[in-house]
Amino acid sequence: xxKAMKRYAPLFIMPTFAAFLIGFIIPFFQGIYLSFCQFTTxxxxxxxxxxxxxxxxxxxxxxxxxxxxxxxxxxxIISINVAAxxxxxxxxxGLKGTNIFRTVFFMPNLIGGIVLGYIWQILINCVLSITExxxxxxxxxxxxxxxxxxxxxxxxxxMMIIYIAGLxxxxxxxIEAAKIDGAANWxxxxxxxxxxxxxxxxxxxxxxxxxxxxxxxxNLALTGGEPNHATEMLALNIYQTFYARAGAQxxxxxxxxxxxxxxxxxxxxxxxxxxxxxxxVQQ
Amino acid sequence: MxxxxxxxxxxxxxxxxxxxxxxxSDDGKTEPSKEKSDTKGSVYYLNFKPxxxxxxxxxAKAYTDSTGIPVTVVTAASGEYETTLMSEMGKSGAPTLFxxxxxxxxxxxxxxxYDLSDTDIYKELTSEDYALxxxxxxxxIAYVIESYGIITNKSLLSQAGYKxxxxxxxxxxxxAAEDITSRKDELGFSAFTSxxxxxxxxxxxxxxxxxxxxxxEYQDEGIGTTDAIKGTYxxxxxxxxxxxxxxxxxxxxxxxxKTGDDSRNEFLNKEAxxxxxxxxxxxxxxxxxxxxxxxxVMIPIYLGVGDEADQGLCTGTENYWCVNKEAExxxxxxxxxxxxxxxxxxxxxxSMGEDMGFVIPFKSAVESNNLFVKQDAAMTEAGKTPxxxxxxxxxxxxxxxxxxxxLTAYAADQSDTNWTAVVSAFVDGWASEYELANxx
Numbered sequence: 001x002x003k004a005m006k007r008y009a010p011l012f013i014m015p016t017f018a019a020f021l022i023g024f025i026i027p028f029f030q031g032i033y034l035s036f037c038q039f040t041t042x043x044x045x046x047x048x049x050x051x052x053x054x055x056x057x058x059x060x061x062x063x064x065x066x067x068x069x070x071x072x073x074x075x076x077i078i079s080i081n082v083a084a085x086x087x088x089x090x091x092x093x094g095l096k097g098t099n100i101f102r103t104v105f106f107m108p109n110l111i112g113g114i115v116l117g118y119i120w121q122i123l124i125n126c127v128l129s130i131t132e133x134x135x136x137x138x139x140x141x142x143x144x145x146x147x148x149x150x151x152x153x154x155x156x157x158x159m160m161i162i163y164i165a166g167l168x169x170x171x172x173x174x175i176e177a178a179k180i181d182g183a184a185n186w187x188x189x190x191x192x193x194x195x196x197x198x199x200x201x202x203x204x205x206x207x208x209x210x211x212x213x214x215x216x217x218x219n220l221a222l223t224g225g226e227p228n229h230a231t232e233m234l235a236l237n238i239y240q241t242f243y244a245r246a247g248a249q250x251x252x253x254x255x256x257x258x259x260x261x262x263x264x265x266x267x268x269x270x271x272x273x274x275x276x277x278x279x280x281v282q283q
Numbered sequence: 284m285x286x287x288x289x290x291x292x293x294x295x296x297x298x299x300x301x302x303x304x305x306x307x308s309d310d311g312k313t314e315p316s317k318e319k320s321d322t323k324g325s326v327y328y329l330n331f332k333p334x335x336x337x338x339x340x341x342x343a344k345a346y347t348d349s350t351g352i353p354v355t356v357v358t359a360a361s362g363e364y365e366t367t368l369m370s371e372m373g374k375s376g377a378p379t380l381f382x383x384x385x386x387x388x389x390x391x392x393x394x395x396x397y398d399l400s401d402t403d404i405y406k407e408l409t410s411e412d413y414a415l416x417x418x419x420x421x422x423x424i425a426y427v428i429e430s431y432g433i434i435t436n437k438s439l440l441s442q443a444g445y446k447x448x449x450x451x452x453x454x455x456x457x458x459a460a461e462d463i464t465s466r467k468d469e470l471g472f473s474a475f476t477s478x479x480x481x482x483x484x485x486x487x488x489x490x491x492x493x494x495x496x497x498x499x500e501y502q503d504e505g506i507g508t509t510d511a512i513k514g515t516y517x518x519x520x521x522x523x524x525x526x527x528x529x530x531x532x533x534x535x536x537x538x539x540x541k542t543g544d545d546s547r548n549e550f551l552n553k554e555a556x557x558x559x560x561x562x563x564x565x566x567x568x569x570x571x572x573x574x575x576x577x578x579x580v581m582i583p584i585y586l587g588v589g590d591e592a593d594q595g596l597c598t599g600t601e602n603y604w605c606v607n608k609e610a611e612x613x614x615x616x617x618x619x620x621x622x623x624x625x626x627x628x629x630x631x632x633x634s635m636g637e638d639m640g641f642v643i644p645f646k647s648a649v650e651s652n653n654l655f656v657k658q659d660a661a662m663t664e665a666g667k668t669p670x671x672x673x674x675x676x677x678x679x680x681x682x683x684x685x686x687x688x689x690l691t692a693y694a695a696d697q698s699d700t701n702w703t704a705v706v707s708a709f710v711d712g713w714a715s716e717y718e719l720a721n722x723x
Contacts, residue, residue, distance in 0.1 A: 040391060041373035125540045137480065137539035138692050224482065228688045243366055244680050246387050247720045 035255040038248055052256035055249070061229045062257060065237040066264075072144065072233065073212035076151045080208050081201070084156045088163030089189075102164070106157035113154075117221020120150045124222075136223055143223040143231035150218055155211065159204045166200030167193065198280040202273065209272055213265050234261050324613030326354040326621045329371060329378040331364050331602065334566070338638040345630050352617050365391075372607075379610040379618040382423070384601040385675025386508070389415060389422055390720065396422035397608035397615060403623045404645075413644040415603045423603030426626070427641040430596040430659040430669070431491055431561030432581040434568070439472055439556045447580045453523070453587030460530040463556060474530035476549040476558045479541030480691040487543075487559055488524070489687035490674045492584065493709070494597060496520045497673045499588045508676040510717045514710040519586045521702055528694050531555070535694045559584065562655035566640060569654075581655045583662075583670070595662040596655075599672025600644075678716035685712045 030042065035052055037045035056062060087105060091098050108116070124146045125135050136142055170193055178192050194201075216235040219225070225232030225240065232240070238261060242254030330339050336358040343354035357378075359367035364382075371378050372395065383389045389396070398420035399405050405421055408414060415423030433456075435447060443463050450456050460474035467473055478488055496516035501507060503515065528535040532549050550558040551573050558564075562581075568574050583594045606618050625631035626645040635641045636649040642656045651657070663669055677683060685708040693701040 040394065041369060043373055044394065121540075129537055129540075132536070134695055135537070135539040137688075138695055226688060227692065228685065243369075246679055247390050 031255060032259055035252065035259045037255075038252045039255075040248065040251060048252065052249075052252040053260070055253050056256040056260060059241075059253070059257075061232065062234075062237055062241075064229065065232045065234050068144075068231065069213060069215075069233045072147060072215070073209060076148050076155075076212050077205060077208045079148065080152050080155045080159055081204055083152060084159035084204065085163050085201075087156065087160045088167055091160070092164055092167045102161070105160055108154045109158045111154075113217025114221045116150060116154060117218045120146060120153075121222050137226040140227060140230040143226070146222055147215075147218060147231070150222060151212070151215070154218075155208060159208065162200050162204050162207075163197065166197035170196040195279070195281045198276065202276040202280065205272060205276055206269060210265060210269055213261075213268070234264075323352050324611065324615070324617030325352060326380060326614070326618045327376065327378045328354065328356045328380040328618075328621075329364075329368055329382075330356050330358040331382050333358050333361050334563075335639045335641075338634055341638075342625065342631065342634045345634075346621060346624060349630075350620075350624075352621070354621060368392075377607060377609065379607050379614045380622065381605055381607065382426075383415070383603050383605055385415065385603065387675060387677065387679060387720070389417060389603075389605075392605060393417050393422060395605070395607050395609055396420075397606040398422070399424055399606065402619050404619065404626060407623070407626055407645045407647070409644050409646055409648075413600065423605045424622075425600040425602060425644055426604050426622075426635075427602050427639075428598060428600050428644050429562050429642070430581070430598040430655055431559070432583050432596040432655075434550070434558045434560055434564065434655070435580050435582055436550065436553060436556050436558075436574075437578050437580055439553060443470055443556065447582060450582055451585075452591040453519075453585040456582075456585055457522075457526055460526055460557070464530040472553060473532040473555045474557055475527050475532070476546040476555040477531050477533045477541040478524075478527045478538055478559075478694070479543060479546050480538050480687060480694065481540060481542040484541065484543035484546055485687045485691070486683070488527075488690060489683045490677070491561070491597070492523065492559065493520065493677075493683075493686060494672060494674045495523075495584055495586045495588075495670065497677075498597075498670050499586065501673055502589065507673075510714070510721070512710055512713040514706055516586065516588055517706055517709060519588050521705070523584070523586055524690065524693070525697065527559070528697075535697070538694045539691050562640075562642075562653050562659070565653045565655055576654045579654060581658055583667075590668075593667050595667035595669040596659045597672060598659050598663075598669035601672060601675050678713055679720050681719075682708075682712050682716040685716075 034042065034045055036047060036049060038048045038052075039045035091102055091105075095101075121136060124142060128135050128139065128142060133139065133142065136146065174192055174196070175188055178188050183191065214235055215233055216239065219231070219233045219236045220239075223231040225236055229237070234257075238254055238257045241250055241257055245254075326343075328339070328343070330336060336356070339356040339358070343356045346352065346354050357367075357371075368378070368381055372381075381392070381395075383392050383396075396417065399414075400419075400421040404424055405414060408424065413425035413428070414421045415425070435450075437447060440447065440459075443459070443466070445459050450459060463470060463472070463474040479485070480488070496514070496519060497512065499519075500513060500515045501509070528538060531538075532555050533541065546558065547560075547564070547567060549555050551568065568579065569576070581596060583596050585591050585594065604622060606615060606622075608615070610618070625635060626643055627647050632643070632645075632647055632649045635643050636651050640651055640653045640656075642648065642651045642653070642659075659669065686705065689701070689705040689708040693705055
């Protein structure tokens with residue numbers, strides 16, 4: 001049986017591998033190649049060296065988008081994870097109606113980003129208009145905090161479920177042992193529960209980090225980058241470069257930005273994975 | 284042993300079914316014009332206007348029925364034309380007929396444009412002006428002419444004590460609008476619908492209204508395009524914008540979030556007299572019989588510049604047909620025959636004129652039933668000069684967005700500083716965007 005499995009393995013792997021090759025590997029490398037070209041469609045690319053990269057780096061809106069994205073990612077990672085973890089703690093205490101609350105908190109995650117963006121745009125604009133502040137299209141800070149509120153609202157429920165699963169895995173024995181040794185609730189949380197749920201934290205931080213960097217739908221629907229690109233994040237900036245600009249050079253620049261973006265996201269998530277992994281403990 | 288045979292068979296069957304799965308999904312994605320009909324060629328039209336999708340499908344069917352040449356019409360979703368075109372162009376079986384919006388759009392696609400200068404359709408044009416040229420070659424042919432101005436509700440205007448004929452200049456318009464605003468509570472309606480600056484509506488001001496100062500400057504200089512605009516008539520632009528936002532249905536600070544639908548609904552609900560928009564709105568306004576032709580009139584957008592008595596509506600086009608020169612020879616010929624048939628045959632011209640409501644700039648065009656289009660013709664007949672569409676020469680979409688953002692900020696707080704920002708986006712933005720768009 002073992003032998004037969006080995007013999008047929010390539011045959012079984014092939015369809016998936018072919019799909020992976022066609023759907024991912026080839027486009028990925030073609031994308032990298034295109035970032036060194038001037039092109040309108042992928043068929044008529046002309047090699048033009050690193051011009052695209054030079055232009056991408058000298059685009060002030062792109063660097064602004066980077067700073068904005070980092071600022072957004074920092075605040076949203078912390079707020080989402082802290083809130084999700086606190087909710088998870090609350091909802092593993094065996095309170096009445098726990099299941100209803102879990103469902104309710106998870107629900108925003110089921111709504112698509114564009115829809116959420118428009119709903120929040122209307123809500124925030126109403127509040128701004130009542131308080132006689134400039135509306136979203138003119139208000140950078142409202143756009144920034146609006147994005148954060150929106151992302152928290154959408155993501156907390158999802159991360160909460162992961163934390164709940166992690167917390168339920170912490171064995172009662174260890175907690176009891178800690179309590180017998182005289183540990184107060186805080187200490188149990190800090191020195192027992194947190195290290196034990198480190199794998200969940202790794203996953204949640206990874207998910208929120210990459211989600212924040214790749215955020216697109218919500219950004220497009222809520223602010224559209226207004227006013228004047230001030231609330232534009234990296235993904236939206238790349239999209240706008242690629243599609244909203246007329247002229248032969250822009251596609252290549254957009255592609256170069258996309259490659260830079262890809263490298264940034266990979267680098268940051270690898271660093272993050274390493275640093276949180278190292279804090280994980282063996283059960 | 285038997286067991287092994289069965290397991291081999293089972294494994295084989297599984298793999299085959301996996302491959303079959305792949306194959307099936309590939310088949311499902313056949314390109315629209317892949318079914319090559321030998322030497323006759325075929326047409327694949329990527330249509331820009333979703334409103335006319337149904338009419339195009341019918342017209343294509345009629346053509347196929349009479350000639351046997353397959354015509355596929357695919358309509359890109361609203362606002363997704365460039366995206367769709369780009370991905371379709373990269374495929375085999377790319378569109379043979381597509382459209383660009385003028386010189387700026389042409390910059391993207393000129394490598395794909397077949398030179399139409401020797402074609403029948405080019406000779407059918409009523410005026411050279413409707414051809415989009417790239418150097419000496421004819422890259423595009425305008426297929427629809429549209430007009431815009433200030434659509435006016437005649438009954439409300441007469442309730443306020445004015446007739447459309449009373450408004451012959453910017454001063455007249457200002458007087459009427461300010462009078463209506465001062466009696467707003469008593470009359471129960473406002474002068475202008477909200478000048479919304481949401482993405483669905485801001486083009487009316489950052490593009491269409493902005494056309495007027497550009498038009499008059501081009502007239503002064505005797506040019507048709509420029510790499511640096513001076514902004515001679517921006518003060519008039521400001522006066523007009525002030526008029527729109529101060530005499531509207533809502534507080535200027537709320538304009539940032541007002542949409543095109545808001546504005547149209549205000550007009551349909553008779554909450555305002557004036558509505559700046561174009562002939563393409565005709566169907567929306569008369570569709571549910573909210574308005575009859577008698578109740579509507581389109582007046583020119585007066586800016587207080589030039590010979591206002593003889594100024595007509597803003598008339599022009601930003602819809603040019605281009606034929607894909609990368610397509611197969613037979614397909615190119617089929618496409619040329621198809622568009623020629625559309626604008627010369629009875630079925631074609633009738634469909635374009637009556638069903639789609641287009642005014643087509645071709646010799647055998649039938650008269651459109653669109654009221655605003657008829658008014659434009661009548662005004663031109665009466666010796667008024669139509670204002671041409673110069674916004675296709677605006678350097679980029681980015682320039683329009685810059686002006687739009689500055690206008691929105693100015694609407695929220697009408698200070699001189701904010702207007703300086705509009706002027707800067709208009710003048711400096713033009714130069715820098717022109718440089719970026721044409722730098723290479």
